[in-house]
Amino acid sequence: MKIIDAHLHLNKNEHFDQLGEAGGPPNDLKALMREFDRLDIAGCVVMGTGRLGEDPCRAGLFNLSGLPDPEHYQYPAQCCFCIGVSPEGLRPDRLERTLADYRRVAACPQCVGFKIYLGYQPYYAYDPIYRPVYEMARELDLTVAFHTGDTASTTGRLRFAHPLAIDEVAVQYPDLRLVICHFGSPWMADAAELVAKNPNVYADLSGLVVGRPSVTDFRSRYAYYVSALSGWMAYADKWDRLMYGSDWPLVSLEHYIALLGSCVPPSHWERFFFENALDAYPRLKEVLL
Numbered sequence: 001m002k003i004i005d006a007h008l009h010l011n012k013n014e015h016f017d018q019l020g021e022a023g024g025p026p027n028d029l030k031a032l033m034r035e036f037d038r039l040d041i042a043g044c045v046v047m048g049t050g051r052l053g054e055d056p057c058r059a060g061l062f063n064l065s066g067l068p069d070p071e072h073y074q075y076p077a078q079c080c081f082c083i084g085v086s087p088e089g090l091r092p093d094r095l096e097r098t099l100a101d102y103r104r105v106a107a108c109p110q111c112v113g114f115k116i117y118l119g120y121q122p123y124y125a126y127d128p129i130y131r132p133v134y135e136m137a138r139e140l141d142l143t144v145a146f147h148t149g150d151t152a153s154t155t156g157r158l159r160f161a162h163p164l165a166i167d168e169v170a171v172q173y174p175d176l177r178l179v180i181c182h183f184g185s186p187w188m189a190d191a192a193e194l195v196a197k198n199p200n201v202y203a204d205l206s207g208l209v210v211g212r213p214s215v216t217d218f219r220s221r222y223a224y225y226v227s228a229l230s231g232w233m234a235y236a237d238k239w240d241r242l243m244y245g246s247d248w249p250l251v252s253l254e255h256y257i258a259l260l261g262s263c264v265p266p267s268h269w270e271r272f273f274f275e276n277a278l279d280a281y282p283r284l285k286e287v288l289l
Helices: 013-024 031-040 091-105 130-140 164-173 188-197 215-221 222-236 253-261 267-282 283-288
Strands: 005-010 041-049 077-084 111-117 143-149 178-180 201-204
Touching: 005 111, 005 267, 031 253, 041 283, 077 091, 077 283, 091 111, 091 130, 091 215, 111 130, 111 283, 130 143, 130 164, 143 164, 164 178, 164 188, 178 188, 188 201, 188 222, 201 267, 215 222, 215 253, 253 267, 267 283
Parallel strands: 005 041, 041 077, 077 111, 111 143, 143 178, 178 201
Antiparallel strands: none
16 A cells, blocks of 8 residues: 655754654654655655744755755655745745745745644734735645644644634635644544535644554553544544644654554545545645656
8 A cells, every 4th residue: 555644854853863763763864765665655745844044934855054946956756845834934024035935945846835833833824924825825736734733842832723723714715725734633623623614624644643652552541532533533524635644753654554544444545545645735746646
């Protein structure tokens, strides 16, 4: 069975290195590509960091000195990416430069969308500050993915990360594809309702566990959580808009594939693990097929 990992990271830092050692494979591109070959993972979507640094739209995939021209893309072709969005780069005094950079990077064939980190910044999904991103994504036929749910930092503000705020964007931009990352966990009921209600909303199931989870142990220790996850996916009954993502290097790819496979009915595996990502991020089709 071919797989697309619709949500992972390629950031080199001590924290991610430690997570890679705990989960596996190590936080290293060559090790990741070997794991892709072993597990028949055809491609992935890398989530950009959105750190300002020297450039307001560093995608996490380019030279650390800034964003070069698209032809200088340095990672394997099957590694597509979303541009990380920093609200700081969208302030009036920086907006023109930021949008020009976004447009330049979006010319790279492997650019499939934008990533907005709700909860890590004090803005709701429907805040006007993000409007230029939505307009550009719609113009260029790109997708917008949102971090939702629990934050990795205690300084995150959960009210901004609640998935329900994405409903406002879905209604205002009905022709814009939106992705709820992490299935809104722990607000899975709200994420499921958003997917059920809005035909332009998808969800990935990345980042629900860290390390090397045993299917048996996890389902036993977190029986209520697993039951709720399976129940709300069934409630949404939109198996054409739920998709696999790992959040690697947080988790072992092999173990996470097995865990989510135990939560999704086998009759939906082909769509969940492969086909839905191609619909959520159409540029993937041009790169992978």
